[in-house]
Structures are given as structure tokens and as C-alpha cells.
Amino acid sequence: MNDKVADLAARRAQRAAGGAAGGGRRPKARRCPICGKPASPDHRPFCSPRCRQTDLDRWLGEVYRVPAEEPAGGARGEGEEET
Numbered sequence: 878m879n880d881k882v883a884d885l886a887a888r889r890a891q892r893a894a895g896g897a898a899g900g901g902r903r904p905k906a907r908r909c910p911i912c913g914k915p916a917s918p919d920h921r922p923f924c925s926p927r928c929r930q931t932d933l934d935r936w937l938g939e940v941y942r943v944p945a946e947e948p949a950g951g952a953r954g955e956g957e958e959e960t
């Protein structure tokens with residue numbers, strides 16, 4: 878029974894070591910939300926100015942697209958005429 882526990886611990890240690898020393902990769906590295914490439918420190922969280930702009934455009938586009946409360950054609954003129 879102890880063998881199994883020891884084996885498990887060994888495995889866990891091995892996995893931890895392997896994960897930490899993954900070729901010197903930085904675990905903090907984020908990926909560009911636009912294209913999925915590793916983000917550039919200069920343009921975080923994007924990989925390039927282009928992706929940054931793309932995100933901005935997309936964002937603004939959505940904002941403009943969101944239909945504000947447009948007046949329905951039928952309910953207009955009702956209650957506006959008060960004398």
C-alpha cells in the first residue's frame with residue numbers, strides 16, 4: 878500500500894518539476910485574444926498594434942450596433958399632445 882502512495886508522490890513531483898521547467902517558458906505569457914498568438918509585452922494583451930486596433934474596432938462596432946431604445950412606430954404620438 879505504501880508503495881502506491883510513494884509512487885503517486887513521485888509522479889506528482891515529477892509532473893511538478895516538468896511543468897516548472899518547461900523549456901524556460903514563462904507561465905505568465907498570455908495570448909492575443911484576437912489571433913491567439915503570444916501577446917507582446919508592448920501591446921498587452923494583444924500581440925500587435927493591429928490586433929489591438931481590431932479589438933477596438935470590434936468593440937466600438939458592437940457598441941454602435943446595439944440598438945438603443947428605438948421608438949416603436951405604433952406607440953408614437955400618444956400622450957405627446959397635451960394642451
Ligand SMILES: [Zn+2]
Nearest residue numbers: 909912924928
Ligand atoms: Zn494578435
